Amino acid sequence: MPEMPEVEVVRRGLAPYVTGRTIDRVEVHDVRSIRRHTPGADHLGDALVGRRIRSAVRRGKFLWLLDDHLDDALMVHLGMSGQLRVSAPPATDPASVGGPGAGPTGAAPSEGPASDPVKHLRVRLELDDGTRIDFIDQRIFGGLWLSPLEETADAAPAGEGDDLPLIPSSAAHIARDLTDPQLDVERTVAAIRRSRASxxxxxxxxxxxxxIGNIYADEALWAARIHYERPGESVSAAKVRQLLAEARAVMERALEVGGTSFDALYVNVDGRSGYFARSLNAYGREGEPCPRCRAPIRRHVFQNRSSYVCTRCQRR
Structure with a gap:
């Protein structure tokens, strides 16, 4: 599943194409991808056509588009394999006027295989300048829907991409992420240390x-030398702060290179894959030597997920 860096790369890539543009047409090719919009496909199309997009906003793994009326937001969740792919006329393509090496992602150039932009097309938005925004989803765990807006609990901006203190109700329960300047780190530390959960x-x-998802959790735990099974209450406040700092650092490094791609299921809006997978220290490195101590990295099953751990650095 795309984690914060991958969703932020998508948001940065999408924003130049949609900001200030009006939705002219909505095509729903598979109603399963709008199942959370219970009024159905016709209602979604009628509600979106004519909207002028104000901004693309993200909190955690949630992405949404705000329009000028500020009554609700178009939610986009990528799920396991969702993509937003952009096709713009050359004369209006922001990537074509950015100079050498410029690209629509807002991050460093990335590389990797591009997925089929047609086979798994589920929803298409056409904008007033001819740009097409395609939602592609092979496994159909993601989707689009409209969600009413409400004020943020702390009256601070809801997320990256806009300064309004308005958040879709669908995302109101989601905590702030580690790159959010409004995050109360000490409150997060206290919440972790109150829990007996791993x-x-x-x-x-x-x-x-x-x-944070599976990849960056394993990378942060490796960096902080903490075993994944340790109860939160058993970790000192200083160690939790270090862990959160490591998680933020690894996600920021991933963001700089377009995120982490192991296959074509995660790509940027121009169809390119991120290449942070080359820089992973623990995740996906079963049997390889730990970069720090040379002991073998082991893969364990934890809560139906793979967890990668150094047998020497991260003692239980």
Whole structure:
């Protein structure tokens, strides 16, 4: 599943194409991808056509588009394999006027295989300048829907991409992520240390801190030398702060290179894959030597997920 860096790469890539543009047409090719919009496809199309998009906003793994009326937001959740792919006329393509090496992602150039932009097309938005935004989803765990807006609990901006203190109700339960300047780090530390749950499950709990998934949890735990099964209450406050700092650092490094792609299921809006997978220290490195101590990296099954751990650095 795309984690915070991958969704932020998509948001940055999408924003130049949609900001200030009006939705002219909506095509729903598979109603399963709008199942959370219970009024159905016709209602979604009627509600979206004519909207002028104000901004693309993200909190954690949730992405949404705001329009000028500020009554509700178009939610986009990528699920396991969702993509937003952009096709713009050359004269209006922001990537064509950015100079050498420029691209629509807002991050460093990435590389990798591009997935089929047609086979798994589920929803298409056409904008007033001819740009097409395609939602492609092979496994159909993601989707689009409209969600009413409400004020943020702390009256601060809801997420990255806009300064309004308005958040879709569908995302209001999601905690702030580690790159959010409004995050109360000490409150997050206290929440982790109050819990008997395993430290990894707490990192993955989007109501504790958002945006972290399996890959970056394993990488942060490796960096902080913490075993994934340790209860949150057994980890010192200083160690939890270090863990959160490591998680933020690894996600920021991933963001710089377009995120982490192991296959064509995650790509940027221009169809390119991120290449942070080359820089992973623990995740996916079963049997390889730990970069720090040379002991073998082991793969364990934890809560139906793979967890990668150094047998020497991260003692239980």
């Amino acid at each position: 430290i990894k499950s707490l990192l993955l709990n989007q109501q504790v801190v958002s945006g």
